[in-house]
Amino acid sequence: MSITCNSIKMTDKNGDLNFLGQEARQWRDVPKDPITYVSNEETVFLFGGLTILQDKLIQSALRSLGENFIALPNPDFKSFQTGKAFGNRGQCNPTYFTVGNLVKYLQNLRDTTGLSNKEIVAKYVYVTAGGCGPCRFGMYITEYKKALHDAGFDGFRITSFEHDKGIFQGEDEAKQLLNFSPKFFITLIKAVIIGDIINILGYRMRPYEIEAGAVDKAIEVCRLRISQAFEDKKNLTKTLWSCRDILSAVKLNRLQPKAKVLVMGEFWAAMTEGDGNYNLHKFLEAEGAECIPQPIMNRLMLSIWEAERKLQKQENLTKETDKKIDFTNTKSRLLLVLAKTAVKTYFTLYAKAIGLHAYEIPNMQKLATLAKTYYTLDCEGGEGHLEVAHLIESVKENLSHLTISVKPFGCMPSSAVSDGVQSLVTNRFPSANFLSIETSGEGAANFYSRVQMALFKAKQSAKEEFEALDIPTHIPEKAHNYLYQPHNKKTGTAARVLESLV
Ligand code: SF4
Structure with a gap:
């Protein structure tokens, strides 16, 4: 018995059979028949899988570059079931949710628009992050292709940028379809960072809102404003600053x-x-x-930290073996420093603009020291x-x-x-x-x-x-405003605010 990508093979005197008694064949990534795809200009790019807010912001941000991007809906239980129906056995559940979400979207698209499977395959592309994961992450693309093939979308294009390479992508099929330029990645990173900042603020405010749903409503107003700013290529810092009034208008009781x-x-x-x-x-x-x-910035910073660590190890090896200095390493190091600086600078700038204070950007070196x-x-x-x-x-x-x-x-x-x-x-x-x-x-x-x-x-x-804390006789109004973010040794928000007032 041997294991292939998509089935368990049993060999008997009649040949290779899978566990259902069907003929087992080697999995091939390439479609059986040649497919004519539409031109790049007519192609629609699908993506998704981050937070709901980030997916929507990314859609606007990438459309501002002239690309036709559509964010998939948030994966739900039906996506999971679809993933299980068409995916391989024994996958981790993000695979089932994300792969199933794409299949479910394409099936809905076919059923609601009347487009045939063939037309969908020719027109749509799914963009995702890939990479050489030591876990199942490294096999995601094949998983997508296998499920799409079995769901009747053989030849559907999946294109990926490697999450650990950022703006340094290789020359491959992905680059022919999309312009993975530095501008593409910087725009993408801006949308991700703004989404992170607003999500952090939302989680800080929502538990203390007086009127249920007020924070989500305010965030949606901000989101529309920022999306418009992306599409109109307006100044994002100013737009974020203008969101302060919207968020400040939400009534909170932060002493709970x-x-x-x-x-x-x-x-x-x-x-x-x-x-x-x-x-x-x-x-x-x-x-x-x-x-x-x-x-999400955590993941970005971890990828940069991992790349820096690899370089450091290579350099140490070069010194130990007295080999010549590899100048491509120097260039890579410089680019990594630039990437890290860009993430930190945009985060600090945008966080200050919308009013997220007292937030420490994850320090990967400190975290590594704690864990090692x-x-x-x-x-x-x-x-x-x-x-x-x-x-x-x-x-x-x-x-x-x-x-x-x-x-x-x-x-x-x-x-x-x-x-x-x-x-x-x-x-x-x-x-x-x-x-x-x-x-x-x-x-x-x-x-x-x-x-x-x-x-x-x-x-x-x-x-x-x-x-354990004394409640002062007078509580200033600022205590309930999200912009007041005292920093002290208390853990809970209410205790922190109270401690800062006494
Ligand atoms: S870390 Fe890897 S194996 Fe685990 S859920 Fe994520 S992709 Fe799957």
Whole structure:
């Protein structure tokens, strides 16, 4: 018996059969018959998979470059089921959600527009991030192609830019379809960063809103304004500054003690805002908690840090073996410094403009130092050492009352490796309130009940922290404005605000 990409082969005297008794054939990425695709100008590019806000901002940002981009809807349970129906067995659940989401979109497109499968294949392209993942991430493109083939969209084009190469993409099919120029990536990064900033503010404000839904409404007004600014090529900093009035108009009561919950874990599972993690963020807010989300910028900074580390190792090897200095390394290092500076500069500029203060851009070197005793820094799958680092940082710096690590079912780096290490970390840091939880796409009741149990303790800690402080006779109005962001040793927002007033 041997294992191929998409089936288990059994060999008997009649030849190779799969487990259904059908003839097993080698998987080929290329379509069976030649396909005539429409011209680049007529091509429609589909993408998706980040937060809802970021997907919408990216759509406007990339349209401003003259490309016809459409953001897919947020993956839901139906996407997961579609992914399971057409995907390989034994995948991690982000694969099922994202692959199924694309198949579901194309099926809807066919059923609602009357376009045939053939016409859809000729006209649409899906753009995604790819790379040589030591985990399943490295096989995503083949997964997409396999599911699309089985769903009747053989030859549908999937194009990827390598997430760890950023603006330094190779010469391949992807570049022929899309202009992966520095301008493309800078525009993309701007949209991602603005989305991160607004998401962080939204999570800070929503638990304290007096009128339910007011924060989301204000954010939607800001989003439309920023999208328009992208499309009209207007000044983004000024636009973000103009959003301050919209957000300041939302009435908040920030003196309610709420448990602060750091949500981290595998990149997609921790970041998605839907069935992919059972709507974890919404559930936590409904249960009276404030979430600290993981910005996408974390992933960007980790990729840059990993690339810098590789270069450093190559340079050390060159010195040890007395080889000649490789000047391409010097150029790569310079480009990495430029990329890091660009991310930090845009983040600082835009955060200041819209009023996100007291936010520290993730310091990858500091996080690596925290984690290295427990997790080898050379292990790059998924979030690598970051999950361990986040937990240690949260305990040492009193950042949250509870840390939840979300891991997709079947994820090797997050479930098998990080969680094994976390038991040692929680042993060394007994004050950690830590919950590691798997998302399989099914079994929501068990998931929610475990979150509720961990949250109970966190809520008590938040209440005790708040009640230990004296309440001043006069509370200034600024205490309830999102722009007032005091920084002190307290964890909860209410305790922090109160501490700053006494
Ligand atoms: S990190 Fe885990 S969930 Fe994410 S792609 Fe890799 S195996 Fe899948």
